[in-house]
Amino acid sequence: MRLLEAASEHQEGAPAKQLAREAGLALPTAYHLLRTLTHEGYLRREKGMLVLGEAAEQLSSSGAQQNRRGMIDEALAHWRDTIGVPVYFAVYREGEIEVVAVADTPGNPAVTEWADFRETGHAHAIGQCLLSQLDDGQRRDHLDRHPVQSITRYSVRDNQSFMRRLNGMGRMKPVVERQEYALGSVCAAIPITAGNTAATMAISVPSCQADRLLPAALRLQDEIGRLLGTLAFSISI
Structure with a gap:
């Protein structure tokens, strides 16, 4: 959830390292969670940046x-x-x-x-x-x-x-x-x-x-x- 909150603050997307830092998570843990969130559709990659995915937008709606x-x-x-x-x-x-x-x-x-x-x-x-x-x-x-x-x-x-x-x-x-x-x-x-x-x-x-x-x-x-x-x-x- 902290990673999703961090991602929601960046409309143009943010790199994994920045999201990990803003969420206060160790980089290996953040990488693992970000892969899971991307696989489940809560995040998506655009030109190397992570942005909110369709699943997160539906949740927000x-x-x-x-x-x-x-x-x-x-x-x-x-x-x-x-x-x-x-x-x-x-x-x-x-x-x-x-x-x-x-x-x-x-x-x-x-x-x-x-x-x-x-x-x-x-x-x-x-x-x-x-x-x-x-x-x-x-x-x-x-x-x-x-x-x-x-x-x-x-x-x-x-x-x-x-x-x-x-x-x-x-x-x-x-x-x-x-x-x-x-x-x-x-x-x-x-x-x-x-x-x-x-x-x-x-x-x-x-x-x-x-x-x-x-x-x-x-x-x-x-x-x-x-x-x-x-x-x-x-x-x-």
């Missing part, structure tokens, strides 16, 4: 991804505790709705995924918010693969009705859904766009507390505005 996931989890936990509601983070990736993280508590539980979120985007605020950020062709492609179906008595009934609803939504405005996915729950979602990626933060409350929904959503939107740079960086997880 995995660590960065974990850091981004940790940032998302911390942000959601903060907003859950500050606003007092379950908080969700989702993205639209490779043609599918993906709920990346959820923060809730036993006293304020998240909505149970009783019907696959990917297939029922028309019925919940997360899906409606993500699909509202897509262009017409992308929406139609999604509905061809996941056609509208009645989930509760409050759900939209067919693709045409749902497309009209999406077209009528204000761009980048909160999306509110009332018992369309789960009876007894109302939800709101805030759109977030980072580059070409559609994402959303959402909240839910019991329908008997529906008057809390919009104030909580507006507060979340304000919080997101303050941390948009951090959140946009984390969307790539």
